[in-house]
Amino acid sequence: MSRPANRRPENPKIDWHLPTVSSSASAHHMSRELFVLTYGALVAQLCKDYEKDEDVNKYLDSMGYNIGIRLVEDFLARSSVKKCRSYSETTDIIAQVAFKMYLGVVPTVTCSNSTRFSLILDKNPLVDFLEELPAGRSSLCYCSLLCGAIRGALEMIHLAAEVTFIQDTLKGDDVTEIGIAFLKKIETRKHKRNK
Structure with a gap:
């Protein structure tokens, strides 16, 4: 029995993820766990x-x-969010879409004024396998990476912000609180066409 010349042999797909409800849920769970350990x-x-x-x-x-x-391009492509009209809307998108998409949690958003917001995490996924800070490292801000990531992503959409940890469960607080203070909208330079 011969095969048609233009037909390729079929390769079976192999699912390398542990079985759960769906392979994509398993992949997300495993990659998050691997990220936290790394x-x-x-x-x-x-x-x-x-x-x-x-x-x-x-x-x-x-x-x-x-x-x-670098992450902001992936976020905009995968989330299909529209342009935010206010700092409040931007902070809600960070909490409800970005945190859920990349860390699997949804922080609570609080507002102290029109430019200052807080993201409150009851459970911080980056400290899943950590109970306390290393000895002699009391001023270590273990999750500074989150502050930098938020600040970098906001800067890429032309919003300057100061992002800091206000409360940290690793330092004895009940919750993890990340403060976002929007400073200004960064002006984009429009290139004039030479005629």
Whole structure:
């Protein structure tokens, strides 16, 4: 029996994920878990490399910033959100869409004025396997990466913001609170066409 010349042999698809309700849910769960474990190893290594907590915090924030400026394209492509009309709407999208999409949690949004907002996480997924900060590292901001990522992503959509940790469960607080203070809208330069 011969095969037609223009037909390719069929290759069976192999699902490499652990069985759950769906393979995509399993892939998300596994990749999040892997990210959390890898992140913990990264922070541990940075604590060995840098003596001062401020240096580790700065490095994590910078790393998060670089992730945020690259992640915003993926977010806009996958989420199909429309342009936000206010800081409040932007913060809601960060909480309800971005955090859910990438970390699997939805923080509560609180507002102190028209430019200052807080994202309150009852459960911070980055500290799933961590109970307390390493000994002698009381000023370490373990999740600085999140602040940098938010700041970088906002900058890519032309919004300057200061993003800081206000409360941290690793430091004895009941919740993790990330503060976002919008500074200004970054002006985009329009290129004039030479005639």
